[in-house]
Amino acid sequence: xxxxxxxxxxxxxxxxxxxxxxxxxxxxxxxxxxxxxxxxxxxxxxxxxxxxxxxxxxxxxxxxxxxxxxxxxxxxxxxxxxxxxxxxxxxxxxxxxxxxxxxxxxxxxxxxxxxxxxxxxxxxxxxxxxxxxxxxxxxxxxxxxxxxxxxxxxxxxxxxxxxxxxxxxxxxxxxxxxxxxxxxxxxxxxxxxxxxxxxxxxxxxxxxxxxxxxxxxxxxxxxxxxxxxxxxxxxxxxxxxxxxxxxxxxxxxxxxxxxxxxxxxxxxxxxxxxxxxxxxxxxxxxxxxxxxxxxxxxxxxxxxxxxxxxxxxxx
Ligand SMILES: [Mg+2]
Numbered sequence: 001x002x003x004x005x006x007x008x009x010x011x012x013x014x015x016x017x018x019x020x021x022x023x024x025x026x027x028x029x030x031x032x033x034x035x036x037x038x039x040x041x042x043x044x045x046x047x048x049x050x051x052x053x054x055x056x057x058x059x060x061x062x063x064x065x066x067x068x069x070x071x072x073x074x075x076x077x078x079x080x081x082x083x084x085x086x087x088x089x090x091x092x093x094x095x096x097x098x099x100x101x102x103x104x105x106x107x108x109x110x111x112x113x114x115x116x117x118x119x120x121x122x123x124x125x126x127x128x129x130x131x132x133x134x135x136x137x138x139x140x141x142x143x144x145x146x147x148x149x150x151x152x153x154x155x156x157x158x159x160x161x162x163x164x165x166x167x168x169x170x171x172x173x174x175x176x177x178x179x180x181x182x183x184x185x186x187x188x189x190x191x192x193x194x195x196x197x198x199x200x201x202x203x204x205x206x207x208x209x210x211x212x213x214x215x216x217x218x219x220x221x222x223x224x225x226x227x228x229x230x231x232x233x234x235x236x237x238x239x240x241x242x243x244x245x246x247x248x249x250x251x252x253x254x255x256x257x258x259x260x261x262x263x264x265x266x267x268x269x270x271x272x273x274x275x276x277x278x279x280x281x282x283x284x285x286x287x288x289x290x291x292x293x294x295x296x297x298x299x300x301x302x303x304x305x306x307x308x309x310x311x312x313x314x315x
Pocket of ligand 1 (some may be wrong): 129133200214216217218219220221223
């Protein structure tokens with residue numbers, strides 16, 4: 001465990017993310033650190049890129065013992081981008097809407113879960129994905145969810161809640177035309193057809209859907225799930241099968257583990273997302289950077305399941 005004499009803590013906070021309960025978590029954990037005698041240097045981010053710069057500054061400063069980043073998946077992704085290749089650990093303070101990565105690493109949304117991670121000394125190496133040169137931590141989506149994320153982002157005013165996804169999903173469900181993709185996995189042409197694609201490093205996506213259910217965040221591999229899909233009924237069947245974790249057994253789903261993926265499309269407009277933010281234009285090349293960062297995790301914790309996450313949404 002880091003001791004107060006080891007150096008200061010770089011506390012990076014995205015002031016735009018988080019509901020009031022998230023903000024309480026960020027403040028309570030800081031109080032805990034101060035009471036325990038740690039020097040805490042707080043920085044509020046002005047943009048996502050600023051989170052990256054602050055993380056880089058912290059990891060280059062010898063007097064900085066630990067970097068803590070409070071925000072949603074976007075803030076955490078940018079902090080990781082700034083830390084990649086450096087051994088200094090990152091502590092995630094989950095204060096976004098979905099907190100996909102924090103959930104995968106076993107964090108709860110209470111202060112005691114953070115304190116257990118901080119005191120537990122359990123440091124795990126985390127792989128990052130790299131998409132056209134930019135790092136991501138959790139998942140990249142192509143097609144349907146890219147469109148949902150684009151609509152949510154365009155209408156965003158400050159902190160978003162789960163409810164803010166409802167109409168964009170509804171609108172996308174009725175209006176979406178499934179693009180045609182060409183997918184190459186580890187150099188082999190695997191798919192040419194209409195559908196939607198997910199590439200990532202975490203087993204549970206939004207509301208706990210286990211799209212990439214074999215994914216492990218430190219195994220040096222990316223998981224890929226390709227759903228062949230052309231219409232609404234087909235999408236509903238895929239969704240039901242994914243809820244019941246039977247999707248990968250279907251002949252219209254391709255599931256692979258790999259090191260490199262190339263995604264192209266002949267469709268004119270394809271929306272993409274990375275970790276819940278709008279992603280790059282196609283074509284993209286995605287590769288994995290094994291053990292790119294170290295993260296502190298609560299010892300022995302497991303990702304919360306779909307039921308827990310639904311309860312959190314309703315809470
Ligand atoms: Mg992996």
